[in-house]
Amino acid sequence: DTEVTQTPKHLVMGMTNKKSLKCEQHMGHRAMYWYKQKAKKPPELMFVYSYEKLSINESVPSRFSPECPNSSLLNLHLHALQPEDSALYLCASSHHRDRGRTGELFFGEGSRLTVL
Amino acid sequence: KQEVTQIPAALSVPEGENLVLNCSFTDSAIYNLQWFRQDPGKGLTSLLLIQSSQREQTSGRLNASLDKSSGRSTLYIAASQPGDSATYLCAVRRNYGGATNKLIFGTGTLLAVQP
Numbered sequence A: 001d002t003e004v005t006q007t008p009k010h011l012v013m014g015m016t017n018k019k020s021l022k023c024e025q026h027m028g029h030r031a032m033y034w035y036k037q038k039a040k041k042p043p044e045l046m047f048v049y050s051y052e053k054l055s056i057n058e059s060v061p062s063r064f065s066p067e068c069p070n071s072s073l074l075n076l077h078l079h080a081l082q083p084e085d086s087a088l089y090l091c092a093s094s095h096h097r098d099r100g101r102t103g104e105l106f107f108g109e110g111s112r113l114t115v116l
Numbered sequence B: 001k002q003e004v005t006q007i008p009a010a011l012s013v014p015e016g017e018n019l020v021l022n023c024s025f026t027d028s029a030i031y032n033l034q035w036f037r038q039d040p041g042k043g044l045t046s047l048l049l050i051q052s053s054q055r056e057q058t059s060g061r062l063n064a065s066l067d068k069s070s071g072r073s074t075l076y077i078a079a080s081q082p083g084d085s086a087t088y089l090c091a092v093r094r095n096y097g098g099a100t101n102k103l104i105f106g107t108g109t110l111l112a113v114q115p
Helices: none
Strands: A002-006 A010-013 A018-027 A033-037 A042-050 A053-057 A064-070 A073-079 A087-094 A111-115 B004-007 B010-014 B019-025 B030-038 B044-051 B056-059 B062-067 B071-077 B084-096 B104-105 B109-114
Touching: A002 A087, A010 A018, A010 B019, A010 B044, A018 A033, A018 A087, A042 A073, A053 A064, A064 B056, A073 A087, A087 B010, B004 B084, B010 B056, B019 B084, B019 B109, B030 B062, B030 B071, B044 B056, B044 B071, B071 B084
Parallel strands: A010 A111, B010 B109
Antiparallel strands: A002 A018, A018 A073, A033 A042, A033 A087, A042 A053, A064 A073, A087 A111, B004 B019, B019 B071, B030 B044, B030 B084, B056 B062, B062 B071, B084 B104, B084 B109
């Protein structure tokens, strides 16, 4: 099983709403990532979790709040977003690149977010 | 600062043609390089991963090469098919920092294979 599952696939929200994106993997990966991708651009890293602890925050606005409740789950809580936050949000996971592992990233299908 | 560039930005070829996609990076201190495919509105599918100590990797009709010293990687697609139409992204992982340091993505090549 090399699958990363993201829900919902599509989300439309107003600027005052609170919503969450969810990501799940069962590959035993202990590193999980959130990326944001705008149209015709490469993905941009937002957050990295390592062993369920936040290890990288790429200066993301506080209206995005990540959470890693256990080694298989990653959430992204959304509050008071702006229309410019509309994008494809991608979750990925990997083994750590130690003990001879490659650290190959596996991505989910993404959650398409539209902020009205 | 690592910069990753892909040339060409877009490519249209007839079915059956062999083709090469290029990826250039400015900092040769990389741990590995990963090639991905992305269909419109979808997530990224990992195609090949090349470790910094390797010269090439093959999977089916795909062959990826790595020349670290010159900062280049190529993805060779043999006997292209319309189903190969997608955006192809390369990404490099640097060789220093933590065990989960980030991938730096290239700008992508949009490939269209005409039937």
